[in-house]
Amino acid sequence: MLKQITLSLLAAGVLGGCSLAPTLQRPEAPVAATFPQEAAPTGIAAPATPAANAGTPAADIGWQDFFPDRRLQAFIAAALDNNRDLRTAALRIEEARAQYNIQSADLLPTLNAAGGVTRSRTPGELNASGRPILTTGYQVGLSLTSFELDFFGRVRSLNQAALAQYLATEEAARAARISLVAETAKAYLAERSFAEQHELARQTLQGRENGYRLAQQRFEVGASSALDLRQNETLVLTARATLATLARQRAQAINALTLLVGRPLDTIGDLPAPQPLSGQNIVNDIPAGLPSDLLVRRPDIRAAEQRLVSANANIGAARAAFFPRISLTAAFGTASTALSGLFSAGSGNWSFGPQLLLPIFDSGRNQGNLDLAQVRTNLAVVDYEKTIQTAFREVSDALTARGYLEEQIEAQRAVQVAQADRLKLADQRFRNGISSSLDVLDAERELFSAQQSLVQAQLLRLTNSVDLYRSLGGGLKSTTNYASQAR
Template sequence: MIKQVTLSLLAAGVLSACSLAPTYERPAAPVADAFPVQTAAGNASATGWRDFFPDQRLQLLIDAALANNRDLRIAALRVEEARALYNIQSAELLPALNATASGTRTRTPANLSLSGRTAVGSSYQVGLGLTAFELDFFGRVRSLNEASLAQYLASEEAARALRITLVAEVAKAYLAEQAFDEQYELARKTFESREAAYRLAKQRFEVGASSALDLRQNETLVQTARAALAALTRQRAQASNVLTLLVGAPLKDLPAAQRLSAQNLVTDIPAGLPSDLLERRPDIRAAEQRLRAANANIGAARAAFFPRIALTASTGTASNALSGLFESGSRTWSFVPQLALPIFDAGRNSANLDLAQVRNNVAIADYEKTIQVAFREVSDALVARSALEEQIDAQRAVLEAQAERFKLVDQRYRAGVSSSLELLDAERELFSAQQTLVQARLLRLTNAVDLYRALGGGLNEGAVK
């Protein structure tokens, strides 16, 4: 009889469970239907990062970062933590059965014994019990399980988002290191050239062939180049430290680095439509999972207003001797259903429901903001892409003009037509144009990396080169 009643109640609890959570509806994306710059439709996430970054040195750095970066390792552990919490919560959906065995010996003194003599008694019991299993008629446990599942999925998406960010940050740190290295080489060559010019100017001054003004102007250029060289030495070392931190381990025997002008990144990335970001970007998917969890918690808070039914039952055998545990007539059972109906809780349940609704509104705002940030990142990268291409072309033309100007002024100076001041000014402008072109190339490559990341690329590895 007890088994039939127990199974009937369990079946009723499972089949009749309803959810009091609001029906989930994805909020409308609070952004325009198109990006400010029209682009062809496509899927950036389909391009693996190995295809996007063909530089073999950079590929090895990204591989090492994905294996050693501590932030990524922590994120992976957070996923494991969320999975364990979900498994704990989902276990509440099923009853927990426990095998029990107990033995008791008692001594009753004569003055308390009905027979007037000291009595020693024994009791042994073996059984199977179910303790306080909640029959989830109003979906409280199920709503908590759905919330825990959504939190677990959100942690997985957050780990994917961090992976994309890590790939992009390693690439940007690597490109910055190469830019500082190129600028350092330009500064070093300029410093050596100006030192030689200063020594010549000093010799000319000592024999009276030039003025003290020419000497001081040459000295100024030497010290300016020296200061630039020292600054770039510091910046190059700091960029290397940033890259080492991202990679998570020092690496040796790497292939030679490519110059910025030789980096063959895919800069013409199709952006598609803003709605595509909802499926491409894991940070948006993570925000939506957090919203689903908040929505499910409302159902659990609503269910707290309704009766909670719990079931405790056990069956087994009992005897005053071990040898009689399994004899005929030793069977025992107990069945203890419990119903708890909230009557007065000083507003606790109402406050919990208000809290769940407020947190749901916060999750909606967080989801909408995540979409807006993603839209802005893509829009900024698209707007900058065409402008940076034009900027590089213009800066390259500036460099060519400054190089030709320096050549002509140097010829005129050697012929005694131009002054040393004009020559020094041409040299200074040429150095500035060289440094600016390197910086412009870095900006264009960084922009391509930012756009690739903003569109959700960086998860797939692509074909191994």
């Protein structure tokens, strides 16, 4: 009997290699063969970038090397340790791994050691003696419970689908890590931008209040008109409103950064002094490569591909449901009416029960499951192609903006210098009685606007570099192994 069971299991292993899943053909990337040409500055030279990582693919640049600001590095490290979204992603991996282990267990038979005792009573009316009969039986042995002989690859296809889902979840967690690094950096840079603009507004308000006091003195002695006084007062009130707005925006930026970091910022010890935006030497000379490189670099594309593999495998399982299903149930052991006779000669017993299940009429259930699997595969194809297109657009947008932003910053810096000279000349003309105070007030207004615009342009350039780094698959590698905590 053991020989027959062994031969049956070996036959199941040989025939289990059959699969009805269609051959998976990865769709071609529905994008151009190359990225759009990066915009070149029109006659204004871009500032030199650090040469340490020049020409290195984004995926090979650790985030500690990409973000040299030690304060930002501390925030990113804390986010990787404490962010709740990243913890959720880690737990999703554990969940998918457990589901795969459950599904893969069906590939092998389940053996159980069983022992039991049964006691029964037969009424006297049912036997010749006319007296009730009490019987006791003892059993011990091994049992094989409903092991399916996977002739048509149904179980194997389900196992492949579960494995692909696990791998997709793992890739999705990597994509979440990359996004967390980028979003933390962008939130930190936004907070620094509001801090710099707030300081400019504070200095501007202080200067305008001094100017307003002088205007009051001139008005009181009749050296200026009420219009000049009101103009100065308007500038002071406008500066106060701007200062309050920037204070609110900075506080909200701190809240956003705190949420990403996952803990109060003041609980992170040994933080160095913050660097200004102009001192953020973020790498921006990153080669884009070819769109086909994104298939390897970006975890979200790899996750979409694994979801496609899983959906394709489910087609094989749905097709196999149309064919007969054979399962084995067997038991081998000893049995006796007395506990002392369990292992005596002649007490061995066995049972073997193969079962054939042949679908005949199911009201279209199997066909509906097959149609559903095929539709889901088509949806997975569309999702895969859309993920590639989204990645292509993100890289293209970052590349297109990179050259223009360099030119914008240089032009805006020149505007600031020109406005500062204009204010100096207007103030001299006013003191010499050549022009009115309105020219000075207008020059102050324009200088403050130019200073704010320069800070905003610097923020745009830095966030664009972060977006390019993320869209090219950077942010996963680190020089220190910051493991996600799933507790």
